[in-house]
Amino acid sequence: MTDGKFLVLRRSGGTWALPDGCVRAVGRGDSGLRVATTGGVLVADEVIGFAQRLEVRAPGGVLAAMWGESCIGLAVLAGVPVVVIDPTQPPFALREEGASSHA
Amino acid sequence: MEKIAGAVQRCLLVQAGEQECALPLDRVRRVVRALQVHPLPGAAPALLGLAEYGGEPLPVLDLARLLGAPPTGAGATAVTVIVAVGPRGATELVGLAAEAALDIAETPLSALPGNDHAMVVGEVLLAGRPVRVLDLGALGATA
């Protein structure tokens, strides 16, 4: 998955990317933005925009060991590390349920 | 640089919190000034976050915390040591946040006392100072 557009958004201090094909809609919600995806609705603090290309790297063992969430991989966009996520298995921070416990 | 008899390995001596650590040089890729770390929500305490190095994303770990010591102060990590962790042949790069990169030294390869940690091979005295020799192969594999 090295090609393709991604929707880049920010949430809880991190920068996240969603494969473009998964994104259905973006709208405003109570506590931020709501991104309707094929996997469900995600919340975001800010939607940065679309990235044309992202070179996604495998997450690696350290990340897997140190971070309980699953993701598609890691990338860098404009010098900023980005976590590319699977909308069906979004990290807790991006979930609607996670909005209440947003730190 | 101390000349130690027997098999030695060259290490990079770093200051992690209170203790000095020796990182095997063959695992060390680069010493850089502390990278900007972007925190990752839900990460383990030792994982400071993600940084960018050479256009690639890099997880950054707090070395002192990794070793079970109190974490280094936020402003004290002056360097990030880019190391290759994991089993040989399947290494990945991570960044280890440390206070300072001190020197290059040689440490013996033989068994050393004080290996109380998965990452710690043992402890040696270099110029009268205790230095923990680390093994970075275990990192990453620890899931």
Place this chain on the structure above:
Amino acid sequence: MPSDAKSPVAASILGLLALAFVGLLGAAALLIAIGYGAPGWLIDGYFVVTLAAIALYALLVFLPQRRLEAQHVTAREDRDRLETRFLAALERLRGGDLTSAPDALQGVSQQLAGAFTLASRSLGSLIEQIQNSSIEVAAAGGGIRTTASELASGSSQQAAAVVEITATMEELARTAGQIAYNASNQAELAAHAETSGNLGADAVDEALRGVEEVQQRISGIAARTDTLGSRSKEIYRVLDLITDIAQETHILSLNAAIESAAAGEHGRRFSVVADEVRHLAKRSRESVESVRVLLDEFSGSIRATVVATEEGGKEVVRVLERARAAAAAIEELRGALTNTARAAREISLATQQQQGASDQVVLTLKEVSQVIQRMAEGLRHFSGTADRLNQLALSIQLLTQSFHLDSPHSLKHLAGGWTERLAHRAGHWDALATQLDEIVGANPFVELAYVVDAKGNMVAFSQGTSGAAREASTSVSVGANFADRPWFQAVTRDGRKILTPLYDSLLTGHKCFTVAAPIRDAQGALAGILGVDVNVLSWTRI
């Protein structure tokens, strides 16, 4: 033959002679004519004419002439008579009698009598005017004298006042002198104190200057310390920079070592270089560290210096404040002293001025006193002049009184009235005293009225009832003889009223004159003499 009869006689004689001459001439001519054969009727005619001429002459010249002569004699006699009468009237006039003109001029032509009367009347009125004027002048003279004596007394009062003021002024001058002396002493003291104050102030100024110098030095030190501080900050920055570089170099050397290790054998030479670089970096770090230590020490000492200078500065400020307070106190003292000195000088000046002023006043007073003296002298002179005026007026008055006028101011006239009254009693002198009393009572200017008989013996007298005459005691007594007195002798001799010159009255001591008038009996003989002593002062008050 009287001279005035001469001319007509001479004239008739001359006329006759002229006629004879003409007749002779005619006759001669006739004879000549006859000689020449003139007709005979010419001789007849001539004789007729001659006769006619003679007759005419006698009618027209001779007879009137004789008449004129007779008239002339009559006129001359009349004239003699008139002359005698006129002389008598003039004699009377000479005697001062301006009232008897009408009597004297009986038989004189009306015109002449009228003219004489008018003349004597105008003379009389003139004299009356002179009398009145002289009375006024005498009164004025008296008034001037009174005024002059008042002025003189006033000026003597003024002189006394001037003396008083002068004494006061001198007293004032003495007091002022005393004050001036005190004030000058005060001024001296104040000047002395001023000098001391000046010295004190100078000392404080010096101390202040010294302290200020110290303060400046401290400020200088503080400034330099600041400079040092900022310099050291710069050095720190440089050190930081060097440290950064050293760190970078260090890291670089580490990375070099890492690379050389990765290069294996090929990297051995490079690793040596890398090691050297690392050592260099280390030495740099160490040098920087020692420099930093030194700098820290230096900064510490600077800070200590700063603290010390701050403390010193504070101390200096305190000292300065105290010194300034002292200076201010001294300044106040100086100010007070200056004020005192100035006040003393002002007092001294004022008293000097006062002295000058009072000297001036004394001088002025002396001048005033001199003026007053001169004025007093002038007044005395004035008084003398007034006296002389008075006397002159009196002399004039007496002169005028020598005229007998028909006026109440004419004493002779008055005396005439009195003697007439007394004449009824001539020979019977007993009731005279009453009459005299009446006279005296009616005329307050009379000091003494008395009657002596023809021999000069005092018969009666009456003393004046007003003025000084009332108080005086007379030495006159009945029976005393006054035949030796000039007035008695004058009246007896001239038979007319007379006025004596002024004399000092024995009775009152005032200036007096006596009017003496003859008392005639029914026959016109001198029976006695009335004497009235007139007090000039009282007389001139009329």
